Amino acid sequence: MKKKFKxxxxxxxxxxxxxxxxxxxxxxSSEDDEKTSDSKxxxxxxxxxxxxxxxxxxxxxxxxxxxxEKRHPNIKIEYTLLTSDQFQSTITTAIKSGDAxxxxxxxxxxxxxxxxxxxxxxxxDEYLDDEFKNRFMDGVFVEGLTMQDGKTYTIPAKLDLPNxxxxxxxxxFRDAGLDPENPPKTHTExxxxxxxxxxxxxxxxxxxIEGSKTIVRWKNPIVDWSAxxxxxxxxxxxxxxxxxxxxxxxxxxxxxxxxxxxxxxDGSYHPKTLNISAPEARALFGQGQAGFIIQGEWCIxxxxxxxxxxxxxxxxxxxxxxxxxxxxxxxxxxxxxxxAKTSEHPEAAALYLKEYYSKxxxxxxxxxxxxxxxxxxxxxxxxEIPQFKQYYDIAMENSRLAPSVEIRNPEASVVxxxxxxxxxGLGDILQxxxxxxxxxxxxxxxxxxxxxxxxxxxxxEAAKAEGAEVSIDxxxxxxxxxxxxYTAEDYEAVR
Amino acid sequence: MKEIIQTKSKVKISSKKxxxxxxxxxxxxxxxxxxxLFAMFQGWPIVASWYxxxxxxxxxxxxxxxxxxxxxxxxxxxxxxxxxxxNSFIFMLGTIPFHLFLAxxxxxxxxxxxxxxxxxxxxxxFLPVVTTTSIVGIIMVFIWGSDGSINDxxxxxxxxxxxxxxxxxxxxxxxxxxxxxxxxxLGVNLIYWxxxxxxxxxxxxxxxxxxxxxxxxxxxxxxxxxxxxxxxIILLLNVVxxxxxxxxxxxxxxxxxxxxxxxxxxxxxxxAFTSEMGLPQLGYASAAGLFFAVTIVIIAVxxxxxxxxxxxxxxx
Numbered sequence: 001m002k003k004k005f006k007x008x009x010x011x012x013x014x015x016x017x018x019x020x021x022x023x024x025x026x027x028x029s030s031e032d033d034e035k036t037s038d039s040k041x042x043x044x045x046x047x048x049x050x051x052x053x054x055x056x057x058x059x060x061x062x063x064x065x066x067x068x069e070k071r072h073p074n075i076k077i078e079y080t081l082l083t084s085d086q087f088q089s090t091i092t093t094a095i096k097s098g099d100a101x102x103x104x105x106x107x108x109x110x111x112x113x114x115x116x117x118x119x120x121x122x123x124x125d126e127y128l129d130d131e132f133k134n135r136f137m138d139g140v141f142v143e144g145l146t147m148q149d150g151k152t153y154t155i156p157a158k159l160d161l162p163n164x165x166x167x168x169x170x171x172x173f174r175d176a177g178l179d180p181e182n183p184p185k186t187h188t189e190x191x192x193x194x195x196x197x198x199x200x201x202x203x204x205x206x207x208x209i210e211g212s213k214t215i216v217r218w219k220n221p222i223v224d225w226s227a228x229x230x231x232x233x234x235x236x237x238x239x240x241x242x243x244x245x246x247x248x249x250x251x252x253x254x255x256x257x258x259x260x261x262x263x264x265x266d267g268s269y270h271p272k273t274l275n276i277s278a279p280e281a282r283a284l285f286g287q288g289q290a291g292f293i294i295q296g297e298w299c300i301x302x303x304x305x306x307x308x309x310x311x312x313x314x315x316x317x318x319x320x321x322x323x324x325x326x327x328x329x330x331x332x333x334x335x336x337x338x339x340a341k342t343s344e345h346p347e348a349a350a351l352y353l354k355e356y357y358s359k360x361x362x363x364x365x366x367x368x369x370x371x372x373x374x375x376x377x378x379x380x381x382x383x384e385i386p387q388f389k390q391y392y393d394i395a396m397e398n399s400r401l402a403p404s405v406e407i408r409n410p411e412a413s414v415v416x417x418x419x420x421x422x423x424x425g426l427g428d429i430l431q432x433x434x435x436x437x438x439x440x441x442x443x444x445x446x447x448x449x450x451x452x453x454x455x456x457x458x459x460x461e462a463a464k465a466e467g468a469e470v471s472i473d474x475x476x477x478x479x480x481x482x483x484x485x486y487t488a489e490d491y492e493a494v495r
Numbered sequence: 496m497k498e499i500i501q502t503k504s505k506v507k508i509s510s511k512k513x514x515x516x517x518x519x520x521x522x523x524x525x526x527x528x529x530x531x532l533f534a535m536f537q538g539w540p541i542v543a544s545w546y547x548x549x550x551x552x553x554x555x556x557x558x559x560x561x562x563x564x565x566x567x568x569x570x571x572x573x574x575x576x577x578x579x580x581x582n583s584f585i586f587m588l589g590t591i592p593f594h595l596f597l598a599x600x601x602x603x604x605x606x607x608x609x610x611x612x613x614x615x616x617x618x619x620x621f622l623p624v625v626t627t628t629s630i631v632g633i634i635m636v637f638i639w640g641s642d643g644s645i646n647d648x649x650x651x652x653x654x655x656x657x658x659x660x661x662x663x664x665x666x667x668x669x670x671x672x673x674x675x676x677x678x679x680x681l682g683v684n685l686i687y688w689x690x691x692x693x694x695x696x697x698x699x700x701x702x703x704x705x706x707x708x709x710x711x712x713x714x715x716x717x718x719x720x721x722x723x724x725x726x727x728i729i730l731l732l733n734v735v736x737x738x739x740x741x742x743x744x745x746x747x748x749x750x751x752x753x754x755x756x757x758x759x760x761x762x763x764x765x766x767a768f769t770s771e772m773g774l775p776q777l778g779y780a781s782a783a784g785l786f787f788a789v790t791i792v793i794i795a796v797x798x799x800x801x802x803x804x805x806x807x808x809x810x811x
Contacts, residue, residue: 088768088775092554092555107555109770110774114555114556114774118558212663213748273663274641275639275641275660275662416773417553419772420773421770421771423766425771431753432754435663435664436752437665
C-alpha cells in the first residue's frame with residue numbers, strides 16, 4: 001500500500017516538474033511571440049501612461065480610451081486608477097525612479113509652485129495652441145494656479161462649485177406633509193423638516209444622513225454654511241476673510257455646529273451616519289433612507305444610474321435664522337493634470353489632452369451628471385438631468401468667487417508647501433461633537449485657531465528663509481466684499 | 496608512538512575545525528537569501544526611517560530640511576500622540592488575554608481525543624483568519640451598526656432596551672474593535688496552542704493516569720508547564736501584532752470617533768499620507784513610528800530588569 005502511494009507520489013512529482021518546464025517553455029515562446037510582434041510595431045506603436053484618482057469617471061474614461069486607441073492605433077494608453085492616498089505614495093516613488101507616467105495630476109494639498117520646483121512637469125505651451133486654450137472659460141489659465149512664470153503647466157479637472165448644497169428626497173417630504181417645491185430656508189426650518197421626516201418615517205428613514213468617516217464631509221459644510229452667516233471662512237486660506245485671522249470660534253461657525261449637534265440629539269441623523277463613509281451615505285440616500293444629504297454635484301450621475309426611481313430635489317443650504325450675511329465661497333480652478341518632465345511622448349500626451357478636453361468627451365461627462373466642465377458653453381448645452389442643471393443654477397446664484405492667495409502672489413505656494421495642517425482639524429472637532437465625545441467644542445476650536453495662526457506664522461518664516469517674497473498681508477484681502485466675486489481687477493488693486 | 500598519537504589527534508582536530516568551518520559556511524550560505532531580503536525590505540527601511548525622522552519633509556517634494564530632533568520633540572509634545580499611544584496599549588491589553596487564555600481553553604477542548612466534529616469546529620474558528628482583514632472591517636461596520644444584526648438580536652432577546660452605536664459612540668468603539676479583533680485572530684492562536692499540545696508526549700498523561708491524577712491536575716501539572724515555552728512565543732507574537740494593528744481599525748472606525756480608537760499606526764498614517772491644507776508630514780510620521788518603537792523597547796527592558804530582580808530576590 002505504502003509502495004503504491006510512493007509510486008503515485010513520484011508520478012505526481014514528475015508531472016509537476018514537467019508542468020513547470022512546460023510552463024517555462026510556453027512563457028518563453030509567448031514572450032518570443034510578443035517580442036516579434038513588438039519589434040514589428042516598435043517604430044509605430046507607443047505606450048502613453050496616464051495615472052490619476054478620478055474614480056467617478058471610470059466608466060466614461062474607459063470608453064474614451066478605447067475610442068482614442070481606435071482613432072490612434074499607434075498609441076496604446078496604459079491607464080492606472082488609484083485612490084488619492086495610493087496616488088501620493090506611488091507618484092513620489094515613480095518620479096524619484098525616473099519612471100513617472102506621461103500624464104498625472106498634482107496630488108491633493110500640493111501647489112503648482114512646489115511641483116514645478118521639484119521638476120515634476122514640463123510646460124504645455126509648446127504642444128497646446130491658442131485654439132485649445134480658447135476652449136476654456138476665463139480664469140482657467142492663471143498665474144499661480146495653473147501657470148508659473150508665464151508658462152502653462154497643468155489643466156484643471158473641472159469647474160469647481162461649492163459641494164455643500166442640499167439634496168432632498170421629495171417622496172419623504174410628501175410623506176411628512178412637507179412641500180417638496182418649497183424646501184426649508186433657515187436653520188430652524190431645516191432642523192424641523194428633518195425631524196418631521198424622521199417622525200413620519202417610523203424608523204424606515206431619517207431626516208438626514210452623512211458619511212462621518214469622511215472627515216472632509218464635516219469640514220466642508222462648516223466652512224461653507226458658516227460663510228453664509230458671515231464667518232469669512234473659505235477653501236483657499238486658513239484665515240477668515242472677515243477677521244483676517246484663523247477664527248473658528250466665531251458666531252456663524254458655532255451656529256452651524258449647534259444646528260448639526262441639535263439635529264443629532266433629536267434623532268434626525270440616520271443612525272449609520274457615525275459608522276459610514278461619504279459614498280456609503282450617498283448610497284443609503286439613494287435607497288430612500290434619508291430626507292437630506294449635504295453633497296456635491298457628482299452624486300447626481302450616480303443616483304441617476306443606480307437609483308433611477310429616486311425622486312429628489314436640490315436646494316441651497318439653509319441660512320441662519322438671523323439672516324444671510326454672506327455667500328458660499330466658490331473655489332477658483334485648481335491645478336490638476338500635467339505632463340511629466342521626463343515624458344518621452346509629449347506629442348502623444350498633448351493629443352490625449354486635446355481629445356480629453358474636447359467638447360465631445362466633456363459633454364459626455366456633463367450629460368452623465370459627473371461634473372461641470374470648464375469648456376465654454378458645454379454645461380449649458382450638454383446638461384440634460386434636471387437636478388444637474390438646477391445644481392448649477394443654485395450654486396452660481398448662492399456663491400461668490402473667493403480670493404486666492406496664490407493668484408495674488410504665486411510665491412505663496414512656498415508658504416503652503418511649508419504649512420503643517422494642525423490636528424484635530426475643523427472636521428475632526430465636528431465629528432467629535434456629533435459622536436458625543438465633545439460636549440462643548442469651544443476649547444478645541446480656540447486651540448485650533450491658535451494652532452492655525454502659529455502654523456501659518458511658521459510657514460511664512462520658512463518660506464521667507466527659502467527666499468520667497470511673502471508676507472501675512474498676502475492672506476488679507478481688504479477689498480473683498482462678501483456679496484461680490486473677487487475679480488482680476490480686485491487682485492490688481494491689492495498687489 | 497606518542498608522536499603518532501599526537502599527530503593523529505592534531506589531524507583529527509584540524510579536520511574537526513574544517514568540518515565546523517564548512518558547516519558554518521553552509522549555514523551562512525543558506526541564511527544569505529533571508530539576510531539579503533531582510534536588509535532590502537526590513538533593514539534598509541528602518542535605517543531610512545531614522546534618517547527621514549530627522550527631516551522636515553512631506554515625502555512628496557525633493558526638498559527637505561534637516562531638523563535634528565525637532566520631530567521627536569514635537570511628537571512628545573502632542574497630546575494626540577499620547578492618546579494614540581495609550582489606545583495602542585489598551586488594544587493590546589484588551590486582545591491578548593483572549594488570544595492567550597480563550598484560545599488555550601478552546602485548543603484543549605478541541606484536542607480531546609474522540610471529540611466529534613473537532614475538525615469542523617477548528618475550521619470554523621480558523622475561517623476568519625484567512626479572510627482579508629479590511630473586508631472583515633467593512634462587513635463588521637454593518638453587523639455592529641446601530642441598526643445592525645448585533646443590536647437587533649440584543650434588543651429582541653431583551654438584553655438591551657435600545658440599540659447601542661457600537662462604533663459611533665466613543666464609549667463603546669474601542670471595546671467593539673477589540674472584540675472583532677479577538678474573533679478575527681483567535682483561530683491562529685488556537686493553531687499555535689494545538690501545535691504545542693500535540694508536542695506533549697502522551698506517556699506523561701498515561702503515567703499521570705496510573706498515578707490517579709484528575710484532569711484538572713494533569714492540566715496544571717503537565718500541560719501548562721510544558722506549554723510555557725510556546726506560550727511565551729504566542730505572547731510575543733500577539734504583543735507585536737496588536738501594537739501594530741492598522742487595517743481593522745482603519746476600516747472599522749478610521750481611528751474615530753474623535754480619536755477614541757486612534758492607535759499609533761493610524762496616527763502615523765494620518766500624518767504621512769493626508770493633509771487638508773498643505774502637504775503631508777512624512778518626517779514627523781517617521782519620528783512618531785520610531786518614538787513608539789523606542790518607547791516599547793524601553794518598557795520591555797525595564798520589565799525584563801524588574802522581572803530579573805524579582806526572580807533574584809526570590810532566589811535569595
